[in-house]
Amino acid sequence: MAMAPISTTSASAAMARSTYDASRAISLPVPYFCQLDSGSGQGPRMCFSSTCAMAAAYLRPGCLAGAGQADDHYLGMLQRFGDTTEASAQIRTLRSLGIEAELRTDGRIEQLIAQLQLGIPVPVGWLHKGPVTAPSGGGHWSLAIGWDPVQRMVLMHDPNGEADLVAGGYVNTAIGSGQGLRYSERNWGRRWMVEGEGSGWWLELAG
Numbered sequence: 001m002a003m004a005p006i007s008t009t010s011a012s013a014a015m016a017r018s019t020y021d022a023s024r025a026i027s028l029p030v031p032y033f034c035q036l037d038s039g040s041g042q043g044p045r046m047c048f049s050s051t052c053a054m055a056a057a058y059l060r061p062g063c064l065a066g067a068g069q070a071d072d073h074y075l076g077m078l079q080r081f082g083d084t085t086e087a088s089a090q091i092r093t094l095r096s097l098g099i100e101a102e103l104r105t106d107g108r109i110e111q112l113i114a115q116l117q118l119g120i121p122v123p124v125g126w127l128h129k130g131p132v133t134a135p136s137g138g139g140h141w142s143l144a145i146g147w148d149p150v151q152r153m154v155l156m157h158d159p160n161g162e163a164d165l166v167a168g169g170y171v172n173t174a175i176g177s178g179q180g181l182r183y184s185e186r187n188w189g190r191r192w193m194v195e196g197e198g199s200g201w202w203l204e205l206a207g
Helices: 011-019 047-058 070-078 089-098 108-119 185-192
Strands: 098-109 124-128 140-146 153-157 170-172 181-184 200-206
Touching: 011 140, 047 070, 047 089, 047 140, 047 153, 047 200, 070 089, 089 200, 098 108, 098 185, 108 200, 124 185, 140 181, 153 185, 181 185, 185 200
Parallel strands: none
Antiparallel strands: 098 200, 124 140, 124 200, 140 153, 153 181
């Protein structure tokens, strides 16, 4: 996740955060794409693209239609702008599909809930390696699609499979194993906000 932050705060997000209701359960019917079945040869490194492709397919139904994998179609669009690991390329691709996107590095759970309540899934960047007490690695992206207020779980589409939030790494990378996971705020949150409360990496989407 070696990306230069380009973070600003939009009026819409500020309004959403002021009115969010953390007690309401949310589950958005977002399609799931697995990075590991890509035909592009980029599968192991395209978590960011598969994540953004899921968001795009939900917010702009039909925008990735055609033969083959939807996230491969998205990757083909993205390669006009840069590499799959580059936030700037992801943002330009999403904007080309009519979705406003902005990289932010001030994330907290309340912001995710606020976006989800607006019906917008949230791409989130976090550290998936190392123990939860000391997360490490170059970074991984997945898509927050819902919230369980009773157990304080983030519902997640993880394009790489099911993460081991305590020990690090993955317990299951079978195709489809990352769909609709329940990642705890307690453990996943520490991997997302590694520099403390309000330090999570996320893409704010609109439109």
